[in-house]
Amino acid sequence: MARQIFAYILHKDGVADDTALELVEAARRLDASAPVTALVLGTGADLDKVCQEVAATYKEVWKVDNAALSYPNAEVVRKVLVNLIPKGAIALVPHEHFGMDLSPGLSIKLDAAYAPDVVDISALEGDKLTLVRQEYSGQVSTHVACDLSAGAVITIRAGAFAPDESRSAGGTVTDKSPDAGDAGVAGRKFLEIIEAEVGDVDITKSEVLVSVGRGIEDQDNLEMINDLAKAMGADVSCSRPIVDAKWLEKARQVGTSGQTVKPKVYLALGISGSFQHMGGIKGNPFIVAVNKNAKAPIFQAADVGVVADILEFVPELAEKIAEMK
Amino acid sequence: MEILVCVKRVPDTSENEIEINSSGSDIQRDDLVYSVNEWDNYAVEEAIQIRDNVGGSVTVVTVGDDDAEEVLRREMAMGADKGVLLKDDAFEGSDGRGVAAIIKGEVEKGNYDLILTGAQADDGAGQVGGMLAAMLDMPFASLVNRIDVVDDKKINVGREIAGGNQEMNEMSLPCVLSIQTGINEPRYVGIRGIRKVASVEIPVKGAADLGVDAAVIGAANARVKRLDYFVPPAGEGAEMLEGGVDEIIEKLIDMLKSKGGIK
Ligand SMILES: Cc1cc2nc3c(=O)[nH]c(=O)nc-3n(C[C@H](O)[C@H](O)[C@H](O)COP(=O)(O)OP(=O)(O)OC[C@H]3O[C@@H](n4cnc5c(N)ncnc54)[C@H](O)[C@@H]3O)c2cc1C
Numbered sequence: 347m348a349r350q351i352f353a354y355i356l357h358k359d360g361v362a363d364d365t366a367l368e369l370v371e372a373a374r375r376l377d378a379s380a381p382v383t384a385l386v387l388g389t390g391a392d393l394d395k396v397c398q399e400v401a402a403t404y405k406e407v408w409k410v411d412n413a414a415l416s417y418p419n420a421e422v423v424r425k426v427l428v429n430l431i432p433k434g435a436i437a438l439v440p441h442e443h444f445g446m447d448l449s450p451g452l453s454i455k456l457d458a459a460y461a462p463d464v465v466d467i468s469a470l471e472g473d474k475l476t477l478v479r480q481e482y483s484g485q486v487s488t489h490v491a492c493d494l495s496a497g498a499v500i501t502i503r504a505g506a507f508a509p510d511e512s513r514s515a516g517g518t519v520t521d522k523s524p525d526a527g528d529a530g531v532a533g534r535k536f537l538e539i540i541e542a543e544v545g546d547v548d549i550t551k552s553e554v555l556v557s558v559g560r561g562i563e564d565q566d567n568l569e570m571i572n573d574l575a576k577a578m579g580a581d582v583s584c585s586r587p588i589v590d591a592k593w594l595e596k597a598r599q600v601g602t603s604g605q606t607v608k609p610k611v612y613l614a615l616g617i618s619g620s621f622q623h624m625g626g627i628k629g630n631p632f633i634v635a636v637n638k639n640a641k642a643p644i645f646q647a648a649d650v651g652v653v654a655d656i657l658e659f660v661p662e663l664a665e666k667i668a669e670m671k
Numbered sequence: 672m673e674i675l676v677c678v679k680r681v682p683d684t685s686e687n688e689i690e691i692n693s694s695g696s697d698i699q700r701d702d703l704v705y706s707v708n709e710w711d712n713y714a715v716e717e718a719i720q721i722r723d724n725v726g727g728s729v730t731v732v733t734v735g736d737d738d739a740e741e742v743l744r745r746e747m748a749m750g751a752d753k754g755v756l757l758k759d760d761a762f763e764g765s766d767g768r769g770v771a772a773i774i775k776g777e778v779e780k781g782n783y784d785l786i787l788t789g790a791q792a793d794d795g796a797g798q799v800g801g802m803l804a805a806m807l808d809m810p811f812a813s814l815v816n817r818i819d820v821v822d823d824k825k826i827n828v829g830r831e832i833a834g835g836n837q838e839m840n841e842m843s844l845p846c847v848l849s850i851q852t853g854i855n856e857p858r859y860v861g862i863r864g865i866r867k868v869a870s871v872e873i874p875v876k877g878a879a880d881l882g883v884d885a886a887v888i889g890a891a892n893a894r895v896k897r898l899d900y901f902v903p904p905a906g907e908g909a910e911m912l913e914g915g916v917d918e919i920i921e922k923l924i925d926m927l928k929s930k931g932g933i934k
Contacts, residue, residue, distance in 0.1 A: 419840075421810060443832045446790075447813040450767070450801025459894035460767060462796045476898070481794045482682070485689040486698060489898040496894070533810030535841040537827070542835030554932050560685060578927070579934030590853035596835050603814075603831050611932030632930040634923065635909060639688050650926060651909030652919055659916070666920050667933060 349380040349494070350435040354427075355400055356418075356444060360392035362399050365440040365502070367509035370403050372438055372502050374510075375467045376475065383408055384517075385430065385437075387423055389416045401517035403510060408522040414529040420447035421531045428455045429527040434497045441501035442602060449501050458497035461490060465506040483620045484643040503621060504602075545597025547581050554580035555609045557600060559623075560587040561616015561637065561656055568593060570657075571615065574664040577671070583607065585617045601626035616656045619644025636660070672727035672823070672844075674718040675783045676751065677774055677800070678711040680735055680742040681793040695899045707742040710789025712749075714850035716857040717818060718787055719750040725820055728752045730781070734762060734773050743873055748864035749857070759877035764890025771802035772888060776881025778807060784823070786847045790814050797849065804847035812840055814851045 351373045356363035366384070373382040384404035386397050389411050397409045408430065414422050427448075431437055437452065439445040441463045453460035465487075466478035473495040480487050492498055549555060556575040562568060575582045582598060589599045600607050601623045608629035615636050617623060624647055627633070635648035638655050645651045652659065682689065686704040691697075707715075718729040730753040731746040733739045743754030757773050765773065778786060786804075790813060791797035797813070804811030816837065817829030823844070830838040831851050842848075878885065886892060912919045927933050 420813075424805075443814055443830070446797050447801070447811075447830070450798040451805035451811055454768070454771075454802050454805035460798055460802070461895055462767075462798055478903075479795070481900075482684050482689040482698075483795070485684070486691055486900050487903050488900050491896045491898050493894040498894075531810075533843045533846065534812060537839040537841055539832075540829070540837040540839060542837075554934065578932060580932070586852065592856065599835065602833060604835050606834075611927060611930050613927075613932070632926075632932065633909075634927070634932075640911075641688060645909045645911070646906055648909035650923070651911045652923065653911065654916070654919075659920075662916060663920050663923065667924060670924065 349377050350432060351376065351380045351382045352431055352435055352437045353382060353384050353404065354437065354439040354445070354448075355384050355386045355396065356440055356442075357386065357388065357392075357396040360395040362396050363440065364509065365504050366400055367403060367511060368504065368507045369438045369440065369502060371507040371510045372464075372467065375507065376436065377470055380436075381406065385427065386410070387412075387415045387418070387426060389413050397519045401515065401519055402513035403515050403517070405515050405517040407517050407519045409519050410526045411521070411523045412526060412529045417536045418444060419531070419534060419536045420444060420451075421534045422529050424448055424452050424455060425531055426526045426529050427452060430522060430525060431456060434495075436494065436497060437499045439499065439501045441503050445501045449499050453499040456497055456499065458499050459492050459494065461492045461498060461500045463503050464500055465503050483618055485618075485641070504625060505621075543595075543597060545595045547598070549581055549583045549598055549600070549607050550605050552581040552583070552607065552609050554578060554611045554613075555583045555600075555607060556580045556613045556615065557583040557585070557617060558588060558615050559585040559617030562588070563657070565591070565593045567657060570660045570664065574660050574667070577664045577667040580611075580613070585623050614644055614648065615660060617644055618642050619647055672721060672725055672784045672820070673782055674722060674727060674729045674785045674787065675778060675781065676711065676714050676718045676729060676731050676746070677786070677788040678715065678731050678733050678742055678746055679708045679789070679792045680705050680733065680739045681708045684793070691900045691902060695901055698900060705738070705741075707745055708789050708792040710791060710850060710852055712746075712857045713852050713854050714787040714789050715746045715749055715751055716855045717850055718785075720855060721785070721818065721820060727784070730755060730783075732757060732774065732777055734758075734765075734770050740873055744865060744868050744871075745860055747868040747871060748860045754871070754873045756873055756875045757877075757881065758875050761878045761885070761889050764893060765888045766893035766895045767796055767798035768802055769888040769893060771799050771806055773878075773881065773883050774799065774803055775806050776883045777876065778803070780881065784844045785826075786845070788847070788849045790849045790851045800847050800849035807847070810842050810846040811848070812842060812846070813849045815848045816851045816854045818848070818854075
């Protein structure tokens with residue numbers, strides 16, 4: 347029997363997420379001969395708009411319209427997907443806050459294998475799929491064998507697969523709402539979204555960012571970062587651990603769960619370069635990384651790198667810049 | 672409230688650079704400093720705070736070998752009331768589903784209202800909490816960064832979503848939550864605290880004690896298996912500035928100027 351692949355489409359306000367274009371490519375890389383179906387769940391006119399958009403990329407689009415899906419509560423979505431996805435199929439889901447909420451439980455309910463946060467696909471032999479993942483915040487990679495014989499749920503890292511922008515599928519939309527079954531769940535009810543607090547600077551508008559990570563070691567050392575930013579005329583941003591420690595406000599956090607920034611120049615100081623951090627840097631800025639570990643993943647993404655202890659390097663750099671002015 | 676927190680002993684990435692051994696079969700484990708998974712530490716702190724507010728107890732559990740006991744003691748020094756080590760040769764090589772099935776055994780033996788895990792651990796999979804909840808048919812929420820206890824049947828839970836926004840949910844108990852960093856400020860554990868719990872007995876439970884389904888645990892039943900570790904061929908990567916510090920700074924300033932990085 348031919349393998350069937352399903353792609354879960356994230357969408358908001360009637361627009362499909364960029365990952366929709368990446369999952370179709372991941373599916374092709376997984377098994378080019380398998381039919382790929384987009385799953386679009388939601389309600390109303392926005393849902394129809396998304397389905398039309400997605401049909402340009404996927405030959406088959408299954409739509410499920412249900413008022414209970416107006417907000418994607420992962421527990422409700424899971425219940426619907428368990429009714430829709432046939433045994434033995436492969437479900438691809440973006441690996442982000444929703445995919446992480448949905449997918450582990452979905453794999454159990456489908457009695458399928460679960461392969462999370464996949465960044466590449468190496469080989470498929472029979473039912474043995476070889477995938478690439480990362481561990482230790484991207485410091486090392488691993489090949490992982492995934493047994494597809496009972497199907498699989500695979501979450502895909504955003505940006506890992508090239509988007510298919512051809513929009514030439516000319517697909518058809520099928521209304522699967524009647525097959526989706528009862529979407530009611532007990533136990534978890536969505537209440538509201540609380541918007542992030544606005545900080546005293548808007549780093550999304552900054553042209554130059556001096557960004558600090560866990561390598562700064564101590565709150566008192568932030569002073570040298572402020573001095574450098576001042577000398578450069580830059581704003582200060584940071585990675586997540588700095589916000590978790592409450593050393594800087596949340597509004598200064600760059601990354602998938604923080605702000606998306608588009609500076610011209612990004613100076614990353616003592617930041618390892620996790621995908622969640624790098625996911626918040628857009629617009630291809632000139633990235634300079636200073637890190638004491640020559641193997642830190644950030645050096646793969648940066649334009650220019652310096653292997654140094656920031657606690658020594660930053661004050662000297664700040665001083666030289668200040669002198670020069 | 673009876674709270675179970677699942678914790679894992681992992682190499683401390685802030686203390687170690689992770690390197691691969693010569694055959695690629697594992698990371699280099701000699702000289703590694705281990706600690707409790709960062710996310711789990713927030714989960715234990717949250718559990719302790721809830722217990723201190725509404726009463727009850729906090730139990731920390733781990734699936735591991737004898738070395739794993741040290742993280743249980745650490746979390747007990749933090750304030751957890753009990754530790755349980757789930758250990759059996761049959762557990763070795765289990766995938767995420769296997770680990771969830773093992774912990775399910777412990778949950779079913781107890782009477783827990785709330786089960787917490789870290790959002791993810793060293794392998795970045797973030798799978799055990801969601802799987803455990805599905806196996807137990809309990810409600811689940813991931814990436815939790817706020818818990819408000821409403822009463823003994825209900826809690827309100829904030830989940831972190833994109834852009835620093837927060838998704839609020841009402842959840843009924845018992846339920847499973849995976850905890851995101853930043854939900855609280857985990858308390859410091861000193862050497863004295865660890866000494867205090869050094870002789871507390873930690874029960875060890877195996878597959879038979881837990882009644883674990885033998886068909887899902889161990890390497891033979893893993894549907895997902897790590898084949899090797901490798902370092903991907905370096906891409907173009909950054910242009911590395913070399914030389915003396917003054918030289919590097921001079922080069923860097925020139926570059927920053929030309930890119931508009933100094934105003
Ligand atoms: C769902 C989810 C969402 C997330 N969202 C975000 C997000 O939005 N933004 C974000 O940043 N993270 C996010 N994270 C966390 C992310 O996975 C990483 O844990 C985090 O980015 C690491 O921050 P860091 O690079 O500062 O710290 P680390 O990874 O600990 O790196 C510190 C670096 O500093 C270097 N260093 C140490 N001391 C020195 C020194 N003296 N001099 C020079 N270098 C030094 C080290 O070599 C290391 O490379 C998220 C995680 C999850 C699970």
